[in-house]
Amino acid sequence: MIPKKSLGQNFLINEEIAENIADSADLSGRDNVLEIGPGKGILTKYLAQKAENVLALEIDFNLAKKLDGENYKNTKIIKGDILKINLPKLIEENHFKNYKVVANLPYYITSKIIRLFLETKYPPSEMILMVQKEVGERIIALDRKESILSISVKFYADPEILFFVSRKNFDPAPEVDSAVIKITRKKKIPDIYPVKSRGAGSRQSGTFNRVKFFSLVRAGFSSKRKTLANNLSASFSIPKVELSKELKKTNLEPGVRAERLEVEDWVRLYNIFNSW
Ligand code: SAM
Numbered sequence: 001m002i003p004k005k006s007l008g009q010n011f012l013i014n015e016e017i018a019e020n021i022a023d024s025a026d027l028s029g030r031d032n033v034l035e036i037g038p039g040k041g042i043l044t045k046y047l048a049q050k051a052e053n054v055l056a057l058e059i060d061f062n063l064a065k066k067l068d069g070e071n072y073k074n075t076k077i078i079k080g081d082i083l084k085i086n087l088p089k090l091i092e093e094n095h096f097k098n099y100k101v102v103a104n105l106p107y108y109i110t111s112k113i114i115r116l117f118l119e120t121k122y123p124p125s126e127m128i129l130m131v132q133k134e135v136g137e138r139i140i141a142l143d144r145k146e147s148i149l150s151i152s153v154k155f156y157a158d159p160e161i162l163f164f165v166s167r168k169n170f171d172p173a174p175e176v177d178s179a180v181i182k183i184t185r186k187k188k189i190p191d192i193y194p195v196k197s198r199g200a201g202s203r204q205s206g207t208f209n210r211v212k213f214f215s216l217v218r219a220g221f222s223s224k225r226k227t228l229a230n231n232l233s234a235s236f237s238i239p240k241v242e243l244s245k246e247l248k249k250t251n252l253e254p255g256v257r258a259e260r261l262e263v264e265d266w267v268r269l270y271n272i273f274n275s276w
Pocket of ligand 1: 007008009010011012013036037038039040041042043057058059060063080081082083103104105106107109
C-alpha cells in the first residue's frame with residue numbers, strides 16, 4: 001500500500017516510541033481513548049493494552065479495514081474524517097464523556113484538530129499528540145513569543161512538550177522532526193463574560209463571548225510589525241491615545257506587541273473593551 005502524502009501518512013516505525021506515547025497518557029485501565037488516524041496501528045496496539053476502550057478514527061478506508069481485521073477486544077475502528085464527523089454524537093453513542101485523545105496527528109490539519117477538541121461540547125481531559133516539532137514549540141511559546149495558536153490553546157489548557165522525535169523514526173521520513181506534547185484541560189477556563197452583561201438575566205452564552213474574545217486576539221496580532229495599540233486602533237477604529245490610556249489600566253506598556261501578552265492579559269483587555 002503506497003502511503004498517501006496528501007493524508008499526512010508518515011507511519012511511525014519505532015515500537016519504543018509508540019509505547020512511550022501510550023505510556024505518556026498515564027492510562028489506568030479504566031480510561032477511554034480516542035485515537036485519530038491509527039494508520040497501520042503501531043500506537044493502537046499499545047493503547048488497546050493499556051486503556052479500557054479505544055475508539056480509532058481513520059479516514060483511509062483500506063487502512064481502517066485492515067486494522068479492523070486485527071480484532072482487538074476493546075477497540076472499535078471507525079472509518080471517517082475527524083473534521084467532518086459529528087464529534088459530540090460519536091462521544092455520546094460510545095459513552096465516552098470521560099476520555100483522552102492520543103494520536104500521531106496528520107500534520108496538515110494539526111491546528112484544526114486541536115481547536116476542535118478544545119472547543120467541542122465534550123472535551124477530553126488531556127491530549128497526547130505527536131505534532132511537527134516547530135508547531136509544538138509554537139504552542140508552548142518556547143521562545144516566549146505567544147501567537148494566536150498558543151493563546152488559543154492556553155486559554156483552555158496547559159500545554160507542555162514531553163519529548164522530541166527524529167524524522168528517522170517514520171516511514172516515509174517526513175521533512176521535519178516531531179514533538180510529543182501533552183495538553184491538559186484547565187479545571188476552570190477564564191471568565192470572559194462582558195462586564196455589561198454580568199447582571200442577572202443578561203448573560204450571553206460562553207460561546208458567543210469566546211468568539212468575541214478571539215476576534216480581539218486576532219485583531220491584536222493582525223500585523224506582526226505593529227504594536228498592539230496600533231493593531232487594535234486600526235481594527236476597531238479607536239483613537240490611539242484612547243487605547244494607550246486603556247492599555248495602561250491593564251499594566252501594559254503602550255508600545256507592547258501582541259506576542260508579549262499572556263492569556264490573563266488578553267482577558268483583562270477583553271473585559272476593558274467590553275466595559276466601553
Ligand atoms: N498512527 C499512525 C502511526 O503513528 O504510524 C499513523 C499516523 S499518520 C502521521 C496520520 C494518520 O491520520 C494516517 O493514517 C492518515 O490516513 C490519517 N488521517 C489523515 N487525515 C485524517 C482525517 N481527516 N481524519 C482521520 N484520519 C486522518
